[in-house]
Amino acid sequence: MSVSGSLAAVIKEQLQRALDRGCSFADVRYYEEDSTQSLVLYDGNLEGNYRRFERGIGVRVLKNGAIGFAATADLERIPDCFDRALANAEAAAVLLGFPKDMGYAQPVHGTYKPPFQKDPFTIPLPEILNLLNTIDRQLNEKPVEHRMVRFHFQKRHIYYFNTEGSEIERWVMNPFANMTVMARDKENRTQRRSYDLESDGTGSRGFEWVENPGAFAVHTDRIKSELSQLLSAETLPPGRRDVILLPGQGHLQVHETIGHPLELDRILGYELSFAGGSHVKPQDIGTLRYGSDKLNAVVMVVENSPGTFGYDDEGTPQHQYYLIKNGILVNVLCARIDLSEANAKAGKKVVEKSGASARAAGFYKTPIDRMTNVCVEWGSDGTLEDIVKATENGVILDMPVSWSIGSNREHFHFGCEIAWEVKDGRRTRVYKNPTYQGHTLEFYNSLDMVGDRSTWRLVQVPNCGKGEPNQIMEVGHGVPVMRFRNVLTGEGR
Amino acid sequence: MLEPKLRDLIVQARNYARHKGTNAEFSLHRERSSLIRLGNSAIALSTSEELTRLDISVMQGRRVGAISLTANLTSLDQLKTALHQAEENCRNALPKDYDPIFGVVEEPIADTTGYDPALENLSPQAKADLCARVIKTVKPKGNYDFSGSWSTGSTEIYYTTTANDHEAYRRLTDGRLVIVLKEQAKKWELSVTRTQKKANEFDADGIIQELETLLPIYEQNPGFHPQIGPQKVLFGAGAIADLLGLCLWGGFIGRFYEEGRAFTSKNKFGDKIFSEHITIVDDPANQLVFQMPFDFIGKRRKLFKLVDKGVFAGMPYDSQTAAKYKKQPTGHDLENWDLVMATGTGPADLKPALQLAGNALYIPHLHYTHLPDPTRGIFTGSSRFNALLIKDGKFVAPIFSSRITDAIPNLFNQVIAVSSQAVAENVSSTYERRTPSAYAVPSWLLCDRVNISDVADSF
Numbered sequence: 043m044s045v046s047g048s049l050a051a052v053i054k055e056q057l058q059r060a061l062d063r064g065c066s067f068a069d070v071r072y073y074e075e076d077s078t079q080s081l082v083l084y085d086g087n088l089e090g091n092y093r094r095f096e097r098g099i100g101v102r103v104l105k106n107g108a109i110g111f112a113a114t115a116d117l118e119r120i121p122d123c124f125d126r127a128l129a130n131a132e133a134a135a136v137l138l139g140f141p142k143d144m145g146y147a148q149p150v151h152g153t154y155k156p157p158f159q160k161d162p163f164t165i166p167l168p169e170i171l172n173l174l175n176t177i178d179r180q181l182n183e184k185p186v187e188h189r190m191v192r193f194h195f196q197k198r199h200i201y202y203f204n205t206e207g208s209e210i211e212r213w214v215m216n217p218f219a220n221m222t223v224m225a226r227d228k229e230n231r232t233q234r235r236s237y238d239l240e241s242d243g244t245g246s247r248g249f250e251w252v253e254n255p256g257a258f259a260v261h262t263d264r265i266k267s268e269l270s271q272l273l274s275a276e277t278l279p280p281g282r283r284d285v286i287l288l289p290g291q292g293h294l295q296v297h298e299t300i301g302h303p304l305e306l307d308r309i310l311g312y313e314l315s316f317a318g319g320s321h322v323k324p325q326d327i328g329t330l331r332y333g334s335d336k337l338n339a340v341v342m343v344v345e346n347s348p349g350t351f352g353y354d355d356e357g358t359p360q361h362q363y364y365l366i367k368n369g370i371l372v373n374v375l376c377a378r379i380d381l382s383e384a385n386a387k388a389g390k391k392v393v394e395k396s397g398a399s400a401r402a403a404g405f406y407k408t409p410i411d412r413m414t415n416v417c418v419e420w421g422s423d424g425t426l427e428d429i430v431k432a433t434e435n436g437v438i439l440d441m442p443v444s445w446s447i448g449s450n451r452e453h454f455h456f457g458c459e460i461a462w463e464v465k466d467g468r469r470t471r472v473y474k475n476p477t478y479q480g481h482t483l484e485f486y487n488s489l490d491m492v493g494d495r496s497t498w499r500l501v502q503v504p505n506c507g508k509g510e511p512n513q514i515m516e517v518g519h520g521v522p523v524m525r526f527r528n529v530l531t532g533e534g535r
Numbered sequence: 536m537l538e539p540k541l542r543d544l545i546v547q548a549r550n551y552a553r554h555k556g557t558n559a560e561f562s563l564h565r566e567r568s569s570l571i572r573l574g575n576s577a578i579a580l581s582t583s584e585e586l587t588r589l590d591i592s593v594m595q596g597r598r599v600g601a602i603s604l605t606a607n608l609t610s611l612d613q614l615k616t617a618l619h620q621a622e623e624n625c626r627n628a629l630p631k632d633y634d635p636i637f638g639v640v641e642e643p644i645a646d647t648t649g650y651d652p653a654l655e656n657l658s659p660q661a662k663a664d665l666c667a668r669v670i671k672t673v674k675p676k677g678n679y680d681f682s683g684s685w686s687t688g689s690t691e692i693y694y695t696t697t698a699n700d701h702e703a704y705r706r707l708t709d710g711r712l713v714i715v716l717k718e719q720a721k722k723w724e725l726s727v728t729r730t731q732k733k734a735n736e737f738d739a740d741g742i743i744q745e746l747e748t749l750l751p752i753y754e755q756n757p758g759f760h761p762q763i764g765p766q767k768v769l770f771g772a773g774a775i776a777d778l779l780g781l782c783l784w785g786g787f788i789g790r791f792y793e794e795g796r797a798f799t800s801k802n803k804f805g806d807k808i809f810s811e812h813i814t815i816v817d818d819p820a821n822q823l824v825f826q827m828p829f830d831f832i833g834k835r836r837k838l839f840k841l842v843d844k845g846v847f848a849g850m851p852y853d854s855q856t857a858a859k860y861k862k863q864p865t866g867h868d869l870e871n872w873d874l875v876m877a878t879g880t881g882p883a884d885l886k887p888a889l890q891l892a893g894n895a896l897y898i899p900h901l902h903y904t905h906l907p908d909p910t911r912g913i914f915t916g917s918s919r920f921n922a923l924l925i926k927d928g929k930f931v932a933p934i935f936s937s938r939i940t941d942a943i944p945n946l947f948n949q950v951i952a953v954s955s956q957a958v959a960e961n962v963s964s965t966y967e968r969r970t971p972s973a974y975a976v977p978s979w980l981l982c983d984r985v986n987i988s989d990v991a992d993s994f
Binding site for chain 1: 572576602625667680686796800855903905907910911915916991
């Protein structure tokens with residue numbers, strides 16, 4: 043641990059004071075550095091060029107079964123921050139429901155550093171802008187009317203301490219990159235194609251990934267070509283057909299209709315007033331048929347993902363576990379704080395241990411249940427072309443344009459950038475403005491083909507929103523190509 | 536005004552930048568926030584945050600660079616370091632192909648009219664007491680569980696630039712309470728929301744009464760599956776605010792309009808785009824909204840008409856878009872607009888509105904809206920809390936979660952009647968910074984032939 047000795051001493055002294063004042067648990071996250079760099083080149087103009095720096099401390103205490111949280115950027119006022127957290131917990135205990143309980147965990151001492159070679163924050167700005175500009179120039183040709191290239195880098199250096207004696211030091215390194223091209227079609231409607239930096243789950247997370255031409259820049263010609271095809275395409279006619287989701291769309295389907303409904307705080311009703319609840323009940327864990335036998339959803343520890351961070355914000359080490367195995371719901375995304383309540387409500391033990399899902403978006407946010415790497419295992423139904431060959435009447439869909447999901451995640455409506463019609467085992471044409479909608483369990487039970495490892499991509503999501511006060515979190519989703527049968531597609535009006 | 540020590544630091548940093556010949560904008564955001572979160576009829580979380588953020592933007596010719604700092608601001612050296620980093624960002628930036636507009640505070644502004652110390656300091660205990668009263672009164676009457684949240688706090692915004700010595704300052708308080716009642720077996724959910732600018736603007740009795748008015752309809756009637764296809768819909772204030780937001784994003788963002796990406800792009804000012812019932816303005820003087828007096832290029836915000844009795848009246852431009860497309864900025868370099876949808880001539884109360892509707896769906900809230908095709912104004916979203924079937928002018932049953940997929944221009948051209956009562960709907964974003972924002976909307980809006988595209992088996 044390289045945090046200054048005097049600061050560590052103050053934190054430990056205050057943790058002890060929290061115990062002395064009757065807390066059963068307390069923890070502290072000190073963000074020595076939380077840096078962001080955002081660069082946006084829009085039609086060749088640098089419309090976004092900023093850096094953000096944050097430093098501060100977040101304190102969480104558990105007293106009389108209630109949680110209190112407080113945060114400050116003023117490191118001279120750490121005792122005051124503890125006092126506010128304690129006062130918040132004491133106020134919360136006035137209206138107490140199921141008493142919160144952290145259980146017991148062995149103290150954890152550890153460090154985590156994601157793999158990276160080049161720290162983007164040490165790369166001279168002209169060098170980064172040169173890369174942005176090069177990609178922008180590659181996008182700037184007819185029929186493209188508007189184009190955007192974005193880099194967004196995050197670096198965090200976080201220390202964690204708790205009253206159990208855990209001390210963890212970890213770093214976060216997140217490079218995000220996106221390119222988008224737009225033009226108006228023959229009906230004067232804007233069409234777009236885009237690409238987000240993604241991987242096969244391996245590799246490193248420094249600037250070397252972004253600047254690797256084979257990882258990002260290589261996609262410029264493809265998205266321009268596909269945009270051209272969209273401009274002369276017809277709108278997807280409404281009707282029921284098979285849907286083949288590429289990872290660019292499949293990851294959001296998984297995010298919204300597997301990830302969110304399996305967050306334990308949603309299941310227990312703690313998100314009802316804002317994000318919504320879940321169609322899943324605690325007693326469903328272990329029994330609910332969520333999808334067909336082909337569906338295996340796993341929380342993975344992936345080498346190259348924003349959802350890999352070593353230890354969560356309660357100090358639990360990340361580990362791999364199934365959420366859905368052969369279509370049956372077997373576990374949920376959970377933290378230590380809600381395990382006993384979930385088991386009590388289910389009337390049996392449905393969750394054994396924390397899924398290392400307690401995550402906070404900054405020092406001034408409290409940890410809540412978040413996705414990490416909610417993935418779908420690759421299957422044995424071959425490549426994308428094998429799945430296409432096996433499809434009589436369907437569409438291949440890629441990249442979200444819009445998403446709207448029922449409050450309990452029981453139904454959904456997605457709009458995508460592009461569709462390729464599949465007829466009798468062949469791609470026949472491109473359609474624009476494709477949409478599809480369905481009901482979650484019915485949809486996943488119609489999953490009948492799952493692509494092999496060659497189709498599996500780890501897609502980065504930089505902006506998952508949840509919680510009050512609201513938090514934006516970075517997560518990863520590894521998904522293969524998936525085929526769903528007889529889905530309602532297109533708009534009837 | 537801003538705490539003198541902090542203000543002096545920023546003014547010194549501004550003068551230092553000016554002395555160096557640097558064009559710099561300084562924007563301070565300071566919040567004191569607290570929130571209680573309800574879950575399972577108890578307080579699940581109680582938080583408080585005290586945060587100070589300073590944004591510095593530097594412009595030299597066609598180059599712009601910025602930095603944002605969330606930290607305890609204590610010394611001029613700290614601010615100078617941040618300024619130097621913004622200068623470096625600017626120096627290394629790519630030049631734009633247009634002349635960006637530099638911020639100038641047009642006139643000194645010091646607005647604390649929206650500040651209530653009692654709301655800023657509203658204790659978690661006081662919040663807990665009110666929530667406990669609601670829960671203890673209503674919970675025993677059924678198989679109910681309560682969740683929700685109550686966020687209150689103060690926000691200070693201070694803006695100055697090297698262009699002159701003027702300063703723009705604003706301090707206000709705001710709060711939003713949401714209480715959700717869930718029937719644990721049948722799984723339906725009711726919601727009551729309250730927006731506040733001051734403490735003591737509402738009490739538990741009103742919330743209890745609102746819940747108890749709805750409960751018999753839910754308790755005594757099974758859920759109803761609306762038919763897919765066109766339906767008459769009576770929208771409540773929450774849904775109208777959502778529709779207004781979608782209308783803004785789909786049709787009234789200057790850049791999207793100029794680039795042909797807005798549903799208004801095919802129109803010119805003076806075109807009739809909506810029913811004559813629809814008038815939409817951005818009005819920082821409206822008493823129901825949070826009344827942001829200036830924007831972040833220092834413009835004094837004024838009434839701005841977007842739609843006047845269905846006629847396309849104006850397009851808001853932020854400074855970037857205005858500079859790019861050679862327009863004038865309109866006071867919209869900010870997130871929190873003060874949108875107002877004008878009231879109509881319909882009855883204020885809901886009861887006569889139901890009679891006017893006859894047979895219809897009542898959808899007072901929309902959940903998770905999005906725009907699949909902004910160029911057509913096509914949006915989608917589903918009903919959620921308090922959604923009911925209206926039959927022969929009366930509420931008769933709750934409806935299952937119903938998805939609307941339609942176009943904003945269709946919807947706003949099929950208006951039958953509009954309430955004569957205006958209400959505030961809090962649309963504050965809680966992402967990152969505390970940003971109090973509210974729309975003033977009619978308490979109801981009756982529309983014909985709204986497209987229901989899907990209906991779930993749950994509420």
